[in-house]
Amino acid sequence: MHDTAPLSDAVDAATHIPAGVYAETVTEVQHYTDRLFRFRIIRPAAFRFRSGEFVMIGLPNAERPVYRAYSIASPSWDEEIEFFSIKVPGGPLTEHLQRIRVGDTVLMRKKPTGTLVLDALLPGKRVYMFSTGTGIAPFASLVRDPETYEKFDEVILTHTCREVAELEYGVELVRKLMDDELVGDLARAQLRHYPTVTREPYPVMGRTTELMASGKLFANLGVPPIGPQDDRGMICGSMAMLRDTREALEGYGLIEGSNAQPGSFVVERAFVD
Numbered sequence: 023m024h025d026t027a028p029l030s031d032a033v034d035a036a037t038h039i040p041a042g043v044y045a046e047t048v049t050e051v052q053h054y055t056d057r058l059f060r061f062r063i064i065r066p067a068a069f070r071f072r073s074g075e076f077v078m079i080g081l082p083n084a085e086r087p088v089y090r091a092y093s094i095a096s097p098s099w100d101e102e103i104e105f106f107s108i109k110v111p112g113g114p115l116t117e118h119l120q121r122i123r124v125g126d127t128v129l130m131r132k133k134p135t136g137t138l139v140l141d142a143l144l145p146g147k148r149v150y151m152f153s154t155g156t157g158i159a160p161f162a163s164l165v166r167d168p169e170t171y172e173k174f175d176e177v178i179l180t181h182t183c184r185e186v187a188e189l190e191y192g193v194e195l196v197r198k199l200m201d202d203e204l205v206g207d208l209a210r211a212q213l214r215h216y217p218t219v220t221r222e223p224y225p226v227m228g229r230t231t232e233l234m235a236s237g238k239l240f241a242n243l244g245v246p247p248i249g250p251q252d253d254r255g256m257i258c259g260s261m262a263m264l265r266d267t268r269e270a271l272e273g274y275g276l277i278e279g280s281n282a283q284p285g286s287f288v289v290e291r292a293f294v295d
């Protein structure tokens with residue numbers, strides 16, 4: 023989702039910030055690789071969202087800032103907003119965004135949206151969250167939300183990357199979550215993390231679609247193959263990953279849902295190819 027601020031946006035004369043946009047301070051920045059980093063901003067007091075939704079963000083570095091869609095990686099109860107970001111060489115937003123520091127300002131449009139929300143899924147026993155690359159971001163929000171564990175007995179977070187270093191955000195997230203005061207007990211009892219790598223040696227190698235087709239994923243996790251009665255899915259990755267995973271889930275008899283019509287799996291692009 024690509025966007026520049028429409029010319030009709032009324033701009034506050036004192037701050038030069040368009041109406042409909044928050045300007046918030048960066049509180050933390052952490053780089054993982056030369057392609058990945060995360061950052062946190064102060065959460066505007068009036069900003070409400072559902073865990074798993076995305077929002078448009080930009081930088082106050084131009085008269086008409088470039089806005090890009092970003093999944094909110096923090097849960098809906100958090101006092102800060104977290105994002106997990108790619109660094110695209112020459113990317114209109116991320117070539118600047120990757121240089122932000124604590125104390126800088128990030129612009130965030132006021133209206134969150136998205137389909138990777140608990141409301142779009144029918145009740146079930148187990149929810150799979152399938153992600154590649156930065157597609158883990160909406161699930162970083164959902165696995166930190168107690169409601170996810172109220173709705174499902176078992177939460178399986180899969181994260182596939184080309185290189186081992188690209189898994190670090192998810193590994194660190196899950197490690198911290200296990201000790202979290204609010205959600206730690208639930209996560210220890212109900213969350214399973216299943217990281218896989220495609221281009222380097224790693225304990226589990228390959229795409230989740232291949233690992234499901236071979237049965238290895240289910241054997242590793244000690245769960246039965248996916249079925250429409252008990253299992254629900256959420257998918258976030260590249261277009262090719264969405265297509266393959268959607269096909270696999272449909273093959274198991276799951277039906278795609280939306281906010282308007284909840285189903286047994288939901289899908290969102292992690293970026294526009």
Ligand SMILES: Cc1cc2nc3c(=O)[nH]c(=O)nc-3n(C[C@H](O)[C@H](O)[C@H](O)COP(=O)(O)OP(=O)(O)OC[C@H]3O[C@@H](n4cnc5c(N)ncnc54)[C@H](O)[C@@H]3O)c2cc1C
Binds near residue numbers: 090093094105155160
């Ligand atoms: C619903 C939605 C949610 C998104 N959530 C996130 C998020 O949480 N974190 C995030 O980093 N990006 C996310 N994106 C992508 C984001 O909107 C931008 O594309 C990205 O920040 C790069 O911006 P840019 O202006 O630098 O380059 P762009 O001009 O936007 O992108 C240039 C090219 O870089 C590649 N690319 C862009 N984003 C990614 C990515 N995340 N991973 C791999 N390759 C990519 C694509 O090939 C793209 O054509 C999301 C996109 C959508 C549609």
